[in-house]
Amino acid sequence: MNGGRLVAQLTANLPELRGRLAAEAPLKEYTWFRVGGPAEVLYSPADEADLAYFLKHLPADIPVTNIGLGSNLLVRDGGIEGVVIRLGRGFGEIKIEEGGRLRAGTAVPDVKVARAAADAGISGLSFYRGIPGSVGGALRMNGGAHGKETCEALVEARAVDRHGNIHVLPVADLHYSYRHCGAPEDFIFTEALFQGEPGDPAKILAEMDEIAAYREEVQPIKSRTGGSTFKNPPGHKSWQLIDAAGCRGLSVGDAKVSEMHCNFLINEGNATAADIETLGETVRARVKQTSGVELEWEIKRLGIPA
Numbered sequence: 480m481n482g483g484r485l486v487a488q489l490t491a492n493l494p495e496l497r498g499r500l501a502a503e504a505p506l507k508e509y510t511w512f513r514v515g516g517p518a519e520v521l522y523s524p525a526d527e528a529d530l531a532y533f534l535k536h537l538p539a540d541i542p543v544t545n546i547g548l549g550s551n552l553l554v555r556d557g558g559i560e561g562v563v564i565r566l567g568r569g570f571g572e573i574k575i576e577e578g579g580r581l582r583a584g585t586a587v588p589d590v591k592v593a594r595a596a597a598d599a600g601i602s603g604l605s606f607y608r609g610i611p612g613s614v615g616g617a618l619r620m621n622g623g624a625h626g627k628e629t630c631e632a633l634v635e636a637r638a639v640d641r642h643g644n645i646h647v648l649p650v651a652d653l654h655y656s657y658r659h660c661g662a663p664e665d666f667i668f669t670e671a672l673f674q675g676e677p678g679d680p681a682k683i684l685a686e687m688d689e690i691a692a693y694r695e696e697v698q699p700i701k702s703r704t705g706g707s708t709f710k711n712p713p714g715h716k717s718w719q720l721i722d723a724a725g726c727r728g729l730s731v732g733d734a735k736v737s738e739m740h741c742n743f744l745i746n747e748g749n750a751t752a753a754d755i756e757t758l759g760e761t762v763r764a765r766v767k768q769t770s771g772v773e774l775e776w777e778i779k780r781l782g783i784p785a
């Protein structure tokens with residue numbers, strides 16, 4: 480990695496850039512697990528036009544990785560080569576539109592979408608109260624909870640591709656399935672338009688309180704975790720398979736399978752990304768051995784080992 484040189488090169492070649500570039504930026508603080516190495520270069524675009532300008536002029540051989548609020552990420556200890564893009568304030572607006580619609584920038588936390596919808600008397604978005612990511616992460620992961628998924632509430636999304644072209648994509652073009660979005664991997668979402676129904680704010684807020692209370696009871700939400708580690712395989716619940724394989728409480732270094740919810744891995748203090756990944760792979764192997772089922776990672780693992 481030579482982030483300093485890359486920043487100097489980009490600054491010289493992109494005179495109209497308005498966003499911020501930082502060399503060898505630690506990513507630990509941007510992920511829920513609080514592990515992982517630095518980004519060679521971290522770029523925080525000023526707004527969508529700035530992002531498009533950057534991608535258009537970035538040499539094709541420089542890899543680009545996009546992160547949201549890091550609640551579904553394991554960044555490996557060696558960090559991420561090339562440019563990591565993290566959207567911030569320029570993508571943080573929420574607008575209420577006619578007909579029960581809500582438009583949100585993709586840096587907006589899901590919880591804020593739920594709150595703004597409740598305040599505006601829009602029901603159908605309260606499931607976002609329980610998902611600790613951003614709108615961008617929800618679009619990419621088809622985030623869902625309490626019986627509803629992002630693709631059921633979404634009308635369309637805006638995205639910028641690796642060449643800096645802007646796309647407006649109706650939900651059907653995103654080819655959604657369980658925790659999967661079929662949009663090209665290089666698309667960085669910048670905005671989402673959601674559709675809700677008219678609702679009573681007090682009732683919606685009460686529903687959100689119930690969701691929050693339930694979460695606190697069944698998930699280790701105050702721990703350093705990445706949420707559900709593995710997708711539920713068809714016809715199974717991952718946590719049940721993990722429990723049946725005897726993995727509840729299993730640990731590698733400071734990485735531990737949560738006692739409270741065994742599809743959650745936890746950093747108990749000084750775990751490395753390697754500890755967490757090794758623990759996850761150990762769980763996968765034991766589940767395969769006991770049940771024959773191959774678990775698929777839901778958490779996105781990025782970067783290179785130390």
Ligand SMILES: Cc1cc2nc3c(=O)[nH]c(=O)nc-3n(C[C@H](O)[C@H](O)[C@H](O)COP(=O)(O)OP(=O)(O)OC[C@H]3O[C@@H](n4cnc5c(N)ncnc54)[C@H](O)[C@@H]3O)c2cc1C
Pocket residue numbers: 511544545546547548549550551552566585609610611612613614615616617618619620621622623624666667668669698699700704705706707779
């Ligand atoms: C305690 C806890 C509880 C959780 N509960 C749930 C739950 O109930 N339901 C659920 O679905 N998930 C849950 N999660 C997982 C996580 O919150 C979701 O996957 C969330 O949508 C991730 O959003 P993020 O902004 O944190 O994305 P990140 O974790 O930063 O990134 C996840 C993926 O999204 C991509 N991405 C992020 N932003 C963009 C963007 N703007 N454009 C394109 N791609 C982007 C990244 O490249 C990466 O591939 C939970 C996590 C935790 C820690």
